[in-house]
Amino acid sequence: MSVRAGLTTESIVQAAIALIDEQGPESLSLASLASTFGVRSPSLYNHINGLDGLRHRLVLAGLRALSEAIRASAVGRSGFEALHAMCHAYRAFARQHPGLYTMTLRSQEQGDPELQQAGRATVDVVLATLQAYNLPGDAALHAVRYVRSVLHGFVLLEVGGGFGLPLELDTSFERMITALDYGLRMSQQPAHEGATQ
Amino acid sequence: MSVRAGLTTESIVQAAIALIDEQGPESLSLASLASTFGVRSPSLYNHINGLDGLRHRLVLAGLRALSEAIRASAVGRSGFEALHAMCHAYRAFARQHPGLYTMTLRSQEQGDPELQQAGRATVDVVLATLQAYNLPGDAALHAVRYVRSVLHGFVLLEVGGGFGLPLELDTSFERMITALDYGLRMSQQPAHEGATQ
DNA sequence: CATAATAGCTAATAGCATTAGTTTTGTCAA
């Protein structure tokens, strides 16, 4: 008692990230969070806007950290090398922050402009990474969806234990990147029957 | 009062599926579920083993329904045609049951043998669908992971509103299947530098 | 040093899951 605990919005967010990465997003509660600071849960309301406000901050922090991580991985590279580095950075982020990653990409919020901007930033990084593939028109945007789908799916299945088979994950991932590269180079070609519809 | 409500395990599970598909998995509660039956929440315990027991049943029901849906889509087809049909069936299931799909594939449980079997059944369906690609050895298993990643990622991003761009989703999906097909046919070839590690 | 802002507190409310124990209802055999 007596001396103040020294809470800040930032310290609470950081503690929450640590908690969800260790115990999963479901076990995030103001009660458990407060106890790690040796504080009563209503005290947290001086710094965050309830549990929903905290979740919102976590989503934003996760989106920004992810897009920053993949941006950093691609600087100075291009083509397959850039794609390869970005994929590994993406996966590394999800493994390092399983709870944060899951919670971030699960978010369904649409209206918030900060979130929209953070999401667009991620798309832009992927778009820049794919520049060397010279994708015409909308093909580049479709390709971004393709890349995001592949990475998101793999990473979620890995982190969530969805891959049951006793088979090397690193190998699967590496092959997937190779296949991804093939698919992207195919999109450079003029057409493929059925590809426009 | 007076006359019995006629609850059964099955009717509760069905109502829960309807509820999570409409309102999302987070809003599943015994209280709201009970109220749709005009019943008090402790009454549900006569049929299900609490909220966790209900969730477990939902996961199992989701896994089975999904694997059944994609199995049905592939009968009588092979090669690209089978892959194409399976992908569409997968996406259709997720769109029809967004809450159930999300909850099912989010599950982290490992120990349960029923779940393991249901998961393996899904893998087997995909494996069978890919038969015509003649993938050698482990390549088939890696390919299953690839296919599942692509579908899981796309479908989750679509259902979760993760695709922000105003761009036709059907087109993106169709192109993705085409790219997937390319990647799988590539794996038939002997090797690609870096592909084995 | 006095005052204002604010961090953290206690108390109280409401909603949730869960358990224990009770009443009611439907069924089945005598």
Place this chain on the structure above:
DNA sequence: TTGACAAAACTAATGCTATTAGCTATTATG
């Protein structure tokens, strides 16, 4: 037809959660 039993649904109670209101004490600022 009736009596007994099993099961369905109930009430009451407990303990967890988030949240709000209002208080106290600490810190910074004039």
